[in-house]
Amino acid sequence: MNALDIEQGQRPVEPFLEVEGLTKVYGKQQALNGVSFTVQAGSSFGLLGPNGAGKSTTMKILTGVIKANEGSAKLFGKDVSKDQSVVSKYIGYVPQEITLYEQLSAYDNLYFFGQLYGLAGQTLKIRIHEVLEQTGLSDRSKDPVKTFSGGMKRRINIAAALLHRPKLLILDEPTVGIDPQSRNHIFDMIRSLNQAGTTIIYSTHYMEEVEALCDEIAIIDNGLVKAQGGLGELLERYGRKAIYLEIGGKVNPPELTQVDQVIKEGAGWILETEHVSEVMKSLLLMASQRDWDVKQLEIVRPSLENVFLTVTGTALRD
Numbered sequence: 001m002n003a004l005d006i007e008q009g010q011r012p013v014e015p016f017l018e019v020e021g022l023t024k025v026y027g028k029q030q031a032l033n034g035v036s037f038t039v040q041a042g043s044s045f046g047l048l049g050p051n052g053a054g055k056s057t058t059m060k061i062l063t064g065v066i067k068a069n070e071g072s073a074k075l076f077g078k079d080v081s082k083d084q085s086v087v088s089k090y091i092g093y094v095p096q097e098i099t100l101y102e103q104l105s106a107y108d109n110l111y112f113f114g115q116l117y118g119l120a121g122q123t124l125k126i127r128i129h130e131v132l133e134q135t136g137l138s139d140r141s142k143d144p145v146k147t148f149s150g151g152m153k154r155r156i157n158i159a160a161a162l163l164h165r166p167k168l169l170i171l172d173e174p175t176v177g178i179d180p181q182s183r184n185h186i187f188d189m190i191r192s193l194n195q196a197g198t199t200i201i202y203s204t205h206y207m208e209e210v211e212a213l214c215d216e217i218a219i220i221d222n223g224l225v226k227a228q229g230g231l232g233e234l235l236e237r238y239g240r241k242a243i244y245l246e247i248g249g250k251v252n253p254p255e256l257t258q259v260d261q262v263i264k265e266g267a268g269w270i271l272e273t274e275h276v277s278e279v280m281k282s283l284l285l286m287a288s289q290r291d292w293d294v295k296q297l298e299i300v301r302p303s304l305e306n307v308f309l310t311v312t313g314t315a316l317r318d
């Protein structure tokens with residue numbers, strides 16, 4: 001707390017979840033190299049990274065499934081590896097692999113998982129009814145899970161993680177391999193849970209998912225968080241500022257001192273610059289003076305894709 005806070009009687013905002021320097025080695029494989037990030041209460045936090053970046057390992061550590069070699073994860077200031085009750089009380093975890101009893105009905109699966117969370121009797125029955133409503137599967141509650149599509153199984157999986165009303169819901173790539181209808185349903189569910197106050201951590205390798213769902217994004221690669229911020233902040237800080245120019249005929253790319261780099265792309269060039277409007281003016285002038293046959297001249301909008309490229313040095317491909 002600084003002097004100003006004390007003077008004004010304000011309390012500093014404590015992070016809801018604070019992850020500091022997590023490392024994890026599996027045999028000879030270094031999966032995490034010092035993962036750090038913070039999550040504020042009520043946010044919808046996206047962990048974006050390619051396959052093998054360390055997302056699942058991070059989530060397993062947060063939920064106490066495995067232990068880190070070094071570092072800590074603190075929820076409400078309590079270390080999750082030392083206080084398992086914090087995890088079981090406040091966290092709902094939807095792992096990457098769907099874990100359900102195929103022969104049992106959706107209702108019976110939820111009954112089983114509810115008991116694991118310490119719920120029983122009428123309270124459990126009411127909660128099962130509520131989470132089935134939330135996931136849109138009330139009418140299938142008596143059917144065995146083996147008759148469900150992948151997307152429906154995933155929804156039951158999420159329902160199970162919601163039974164004890166967690167304050168933090170952690171979802172590990174929940175839309176991989178599911179149908180668009182279930183995907184939209186899951187998105188709507190996550191949005192309404194978040195609006196009702198549940199903090200979300202959502203891992204994915206799909207950029208459009210974090211763009212659609214998350215107000216805070218951490219980019220993870222090679223077991224390290226390379227950048228964290230809101231989408232606007234990341235675009236501003238790391239997004240490529242550039243102009244795309246395509247000229248008909250055999251013309252060399254224009255040389256302008258304010259252009260940092262010229263990259264061939266398609267039939268034209270990407271001109272990277274911090275001075276977009278000045279460079280645009282110069283290009284328009286050159287176009288008329290040199291009588292260019294301009295096919296395309298436009299500002300390149302910064303995207304999460306080029307943020308990823310700037311931050312990690314590689315493209316994030318599906």
Ligand SMILES: Nc1ncnc2c1ncn2[C@@H]1O[C@H](COP(=O)(O)OP(=O)(O)OP(=O)(O)O)[C@@H](O)[C@H]1O
Binds near residue numbers: 051173
């Ligand atoms: N049980 C394990 N034994 C050995 N290596 C593992 C194990 N689990 C993960 N790894 C390795 O650790 C690294 C990080 O894996 P992790 O599953 O955390 O990444 P991820 O970002 O979740 O990717 P994915 O989407 O493919 O699951 C990878 O190189 C992976 O092969």
